[in-house]
Structures are given as structure tokens and as C-alpha cells.
Amino acid sequence: MKHFWTIACLFVLPTTLSAEDWPQWGGVQRDLIWREDGIVDKLPTDGMLPRVWSTPLGEGYAGPAVADGKVFVMDFQRDGDSQAGNERVVCLDAESGEILWTHAYPVAYSISYPHGPRATPTVDEDRVYTVGAMGHLFCLDVNSGEVLWKKDYVEDFATRLPIWGMASPPLIDGDQLIALVGGQGALLVSFNKKTGEELWRVHHDHYVGYCPPVILEFGGQRQLICWHPNAISAHKPENGDLLWQVPYKVQAGMSIATPRKLGDRLLVSSFYNGARMLKVSADSAELLWQSEGGTEITTDKLHSLMCTPIFKEEAIYGVDSYGQLRGLDPDTGERLWETLKATGEGRWWNAFIIPHHPGGDASQERFFIHNEQGELIIANLSPSGYEELSRGLLVEPTRPVKRRMTIWSHPAFAMQSVFARNDKEIVRVSLKAE
Numbered sequence: 001m002k003h004f005w006t007i008a009c010l011f012v013l014p015t016t017l018s019a020e021d022w023p024q025w026g027g028v029q030r031d032l033i034w035r036e037d038g039i040v041d042k043l044p045t046d047g048m049l050p051r052v053w054s055t056p057l058g059e060g061y062a063g064p065a066v067a068d069g070k071v072f073v074m075d076f077q078r079d080g081d082s083q084a085g086n087e088r089v090v091c092l093d094a095e096s097g098e099i100l101w102t103h104a105y106p107v108a109y110s111i112s113y114p115h116g117p118r119a120t121p122t123v124d125e126d127r128v129y130t131v132g133a134m135g136h137l138f139c140l141d142v143n144s145g146e147v148l149w150k151k152d153y154v155e156d157f158a159t160r161l162p163i164w165g166m167a168s169p170p171l172i173d174g175d176q177l178i179a180l181v182g183g184q185g186a187l188l189v190s191f192n193k194k195t196g197e198e199l200w201r202v203h204h205d206h207y208v209g210y211c212p213p214v215i216l217e218f219g220g221q222r223q224l225i226c227w228h229p230n231a232i233s234a235h236k237p238e239n240g241d242l243l244w245q246v247p248y249k250v251q252a253g254m255s256i257a258t259p260r261k262l263g264d265r266l267l268v269s270s271f272y273n274g275a276r277m278l279k280v281s282a283d284s285a286e287l288l289w290q291s292e293g294g295t296e297i298t299t300d301k302l303h304s305l306m307c308t309p310i311f312k313e314e315a316i317y318g319v320d321s322y323g324q325l326r327g328l329d330p331d332t333g334e335r336l337w338e339t340l341k342a343t344g345e346g347r348w349w350n351a352f353i354i355p356h357h358p359g360g361d362a363s364q365e366r367f368f369i370h371n372e373q374g375e376l377i378i379a380n381l382s383p384s385g386y387e388e389l390s391r392g393l394l395v396e397p398t399r400p401v402k403r404r405m406t407i408w409s410h411p412a413f414a415m416q417s418v419f420a421r422n423d424k425e426i427v428r429v430s431l432k433a434e
Contacts, residue, residue, distance in 0.1 A: 022412035022419075023067040023123040025169040025212050026258065032308055034368065034413040037359035040433050043378060043390040052417065052428040053097030057090065059423045060116030061167075063410035066419055067123040069094045070142060071412075073426055074130060076116035077104070084108040087117055087132045089140060090426075094415060097428065101145035107134050111165040115399065115423070118167035118210075120410065122177075124193065129177055133165035137179060139196060149196030157183025159208065162253050167210040173237050178224065182208025188226055188240060202240040205230045209255035216261045219282030227268050229253040232278065234285070244285045248276055257304045260311035262330070267311050269304035271321050271348075272296050275333055289333045296321040300335045302328055306350050306408060310367075315383045317367075323349030325369075327383060339386045342379065343371050347402055352410050353381075368413070372406040373397050376418065376429075398423040 026032045043049065058075035065072045071092040078085040086104040093100055111133060119131040127148065130138050135153030140146065153159035153166065159182045168180035177193040185203040192199055207229040214225050215237055223234040223243055233245040251272035260267045265288065269275040274291025291301040302309060302318045309318030315336060316328040323343040327336040343351045351371035358364045366389070369377040376394040380387040397405035399422070411420040416432040 020414060021067040021123075022414040023065050024172070025063070025065075025120040025122070025410070026214075027413070030171070030212070030214055030258075032258070032310075032354055034354055034356045035358075035360045036413070036416055038416055038433050039356065039358060039431050041378075041389070043376065043392040045392050046390070047393060049376065049392040049394055049429045052430050054425045054427045055092060055097040055099065057421055057424065057426045058088070058116065060118075060421070061409050062117040063120045064412045064419045064421060064426060065121040065123050065128070066094055066412045066414035068142070070100065071419055071426070071428075072121040072123060072128050072130075072142075073421060074117035074119075074121065074132070076107075083110075083114045087134075087136070089121065089128070089130050089138065089145065091128075091142070091145060092426070094419075094428070097426075103138065103140055103145040103147065105132075105136060105138075107132060107136070109133065109165075111161060112163050113165075118165055119169040122170050122172060124172045127193070129170050129172075129193075131166050131168070131170060131179070133167075135159050135161060135166045135181075137170070139177075139193070151191070151196065153181050153183060157181050157186045157189070159183040159186075160206070162208050162210065164210070166208070167256075168208075168212050171213050171215065173215060173224075176237070178213055178237070180208060180211070180213055180226070187228060188213065188224070188235065190240060200240040202235055202242070207253045209250075209253050211255045212258050214258055216259075216266070218261075218264060218266075218280040221282035223280075225259050225266070227255045227259050229255050232259070232266070232268060232276075232285070234280070243283050244280075246278060246285050246287065248273070254305075256306055257308040260309055262311045262313065265311075265330070267309060267316065267330075269302045269309055269318060271303050271305045273303075274299055275302045275304075275309075275316075275328075277330070277333065291333065301333045302326055305348050307352055310353050310355060310381070315381075317353060317381045319343060319349070319351050319353070322347060325351065325386060327381065327385070336383055337385045341386060341388060342369050342377055344373065344404075346404060350406070350408060354411075354413060356413075368418075370394065370407075370411050370420065372408060374407050374420075374422065376411075394418065394429060395420050395422045395425070395427055
């Protein structure tokens with residue numbers, strides 16, 4: 001059942017919005033920065049935040065994408081107590097939460113944590129691209145859900161699925177759709193985004209990992225960065241040619257968090273093996289520092305699980321493997337501070353950090369933090385520590401992990417609102433200032 005606000009609500013939703021979309025993993029620029037203006041300074045309550053709407057949804061870890069007044073998300077409709085059922089792509093009206101169309105297809109999960117799709121949809125003009133947990137890639141019409149083309153990673157590329165299933169959202173670059181596939185000779189595959197025709201493929205690893213590919217510029221050269229379980233590599237986006245590669249073998253194939261760039265430096269962080277900082281030029285890369293000594297339990301640096309770190313000139317901010325929100329010195333990786341106030345403490349504890357630059361003004365930066373307890377926090381982060389401004393409950397945690405209830409899906413920030421999901425519903429909460 002949908003829940004709509006009344007006139008007495010704390011936020012009033014106008015009939016027209018000047019909005020920035022969140023059309024893919026990481027937003028418009030795939031950098032996780034929210035740039036809309038006119039956003040609240042403080043949340044209205046420390047209880048459940050009032051919803052614009054709520055719509056029932058099935059299981060899934062995939063975060064939503066928002067584009068042109070539509071919301072795209074994926075879920076899993078289970079057949080009884082089995083690991084079989086249907087994965088669905090669901091398209092909703094962003095104003096009302098009404099389901100406009102669904103596309104369903106059968107799956108039988110053979111992966112760990114078999115509770116739904118992982119990858120955020122990627123929206124480009126009149127098409128939306130989705131990847132299911134078992135490697136089903138679809139190109140769908142955004143208005144009807146019609147299948148325009150599709151691929152099956154396992155059948156078409158002999159992909160060996162990673163332990164926790166396919167999680168990497170595809171990347172649009174011009175006429176290309178670039179996907180982390182992981183098949184025979186096909187770690188990365190470029191498709192014609194309109195037809196699905198294969199354009200090129202590259203192979204550097206038998207293991208696929210989970211990290212979204214991203215295009216960054218170093219030394220005047222656009223570079224397609226791929227962090228896979230045995231190395232960090234850079235390729236020419238137009239043809240996949242290798243520019244450089246730095247070995248970095250990570251335990252359990254857990255290359256997950258998106259690589260972060262600042263100037264000529266590139267940062268990655270993994271759960272077991274910790275952080276690594278590279279200095280990158282147009283055609284080479286060298287190691288500046290890395291986590292050394294200790295384990296993911298005793299580290300003084302940063303061992304991220306799913307949370308992509310924030311890389312600033314003055315500090316690195318990220319959530320460590322046991323829940324500690326930490327600030328690090330970017331020149332050395334040494335810890336400046338840590339706190340559990342925004343998260344909690346436990347193995348694999350997680351929170352997503354989203355910098356907010358009102359109107360694109362980075363000097364006005366503050367941070368929205370969505371933790372796995374379903375809370376939304378507004379905070380300031382600085383080299384001196386964590387300052388909480390307000391928090392409220394966005395959605396109830398519904399997925400049991402390590403004797404606690406969690407949410408492991410990234411929200412979307414668009415239309416002066418936040419869109420978030422759990423295993424029962426997807427909601428929209430307005431963050432528009434009065």
C-alpha cells in the first residue's frame with residue numbers, strides 16, 4: 001500500500017521540480033556526489049522520515065536509479081522457500097510511486113546470499129540496462145520495458161560467477177556499453193549500446209570481482225579503470241588497449257568499492273587487503289603507499305567492504321571492515337581519527353557516504369550517510385573528526401546478517417529527494433528545503 005503525504009506534512013512537494021537525476025551507480029558523473037540545490041539543512045525528525053510514497057518491492061540489494069521522472073530498481077520474487085524464482089526490473093513513476101511496468105525472467109540462484117539482484121540499473125536516454133545476480137544483461141525500453149537486446153554472461157561468455165553473484169553496473173561511454181563480464185578472455189566487454197553487438201573485449205583475470213568500471217582522466221588521457229581481483233588496470237575506452245597494470249591480489253576476490261581519483265592519485269580499498277594509493281600518468285602507474293601489517297581486524301588504515309571511500313585533498317573518509325568511520329592522511333594512509341557514532345560495530349558493518357555539493361559548490365560540502373540500520377545522517381567530516389548534524393530513519397533494516405538486521409543497498413539522490421529500498425518496499429523521502 002502506498003502512503004502519501006497530506007498538506008500537514010513537514011515537506012511540501014511542488015508541482016514542478018528543478019531536479020538532477022541519479023541515472024546510474026554513483027549519480028550523473030558516477031562519482032557519488034549529489035549536486036542539487038535547495039536541500040534541507042537538518043532532517044525534521046529522529047524517527048521515521050515522512051514519505052512522499054512507499055511501494056511494495058521484493059528482495060534485492062540493487063539500489064535505484066532515477067531519470068526523467070522514472071525510478072528503476074530490481075528485485076527477486078522467490079518461489080516458496082527455494083532459491084528459484086523471477087528477477088524483475090521494476091519501473092515506477094517518480095512522482096507517485098505507481099508501478100509503470102515490470103520485466104521478469106526466471107533464475108535459479110547458485111550464489112551465496114541468494115536474496116536478489118545486486119547492480120544498480122544504468123539509464124541512458126530511452127534505454128535502461130540491467131544486470132542480474134546470475135549474469136543476465138538486458139537492454140530495455142524505458143517507456144515500455146520491451147527487451148531490445150540481451151546477453152547471458154554464463155551462456156554467451158562462459159563466465160564463472162563470483163561467490164556473491166554479478167554486482168557491477170555497466171558503464172555508458174558514447175555509443176558503447178562497457179560491462180564487467182568475466183568470461184573466457186572477456187573480463188571487460190564493450191557492446192554497441194543500441195544493438196548489443198560486441199565491439200571489443202579484454203582479458204587480464206580469470207576472476208571477475210564486483211567493482212564498477214569507471215572512466216577517469218590522468219595526464220590528459222581518458223582511462224577506463226578496472227579493479228579486478230588480481231590487479232588494477234587501465235585501458236583506452238575506445239578499444240580496450242592496455243595502458244598500464246599494477247598487480248594487487250585481493251583475498252576472496254573482494255574488489256568491490258569504486259576506485260577514487262584526486263589529481264594524479266588513485267585510491268582503492270578492500271576488506272582483507274586494505275588500501276592502496278597509486279600515482280598515475282597517461283600510460284603508467286606507481287605505488288605510493290599501501291596497508292601493511294596487521295589484519296582487517298587490527299588495521300590502522302582502511303579496509304573497506306562495500307563503502308566507496310571519499311578522497312579529498314585534506315583527508316580520506318571511509319568505513320572500515322568492522323564499522324569504524326575513519327579519516328586518513330591521504331599522503332601516508334595513517335589514521336587521523338575514527339568513530340562508531342555513524343554506524344555500529346561488527347564484521348562487515350557498512351554505511352554509504354555521499355558528499356553533497358549544493359548547486360555544484362564544493363566549498364559548501366557536507367555529507368549524507370546512509371547506514372545499514374536504515375538511518376540517514378547529515379554530517380560534517382573534516383581532518384579533525386566527525387560532526388553529526390541530524391539523523392532520521394529512512395527505511396527499516398530487513399536482511400539478517402551476523403545476527404543483526406541490515407540494508408546493503410545504496411540510495412539514489414534526485415528530484416530533491418532520496419529514494420531507498422529494503423526487501424519489502426521502495427520509498428521516496430523529500431529533502432527539499434522549505
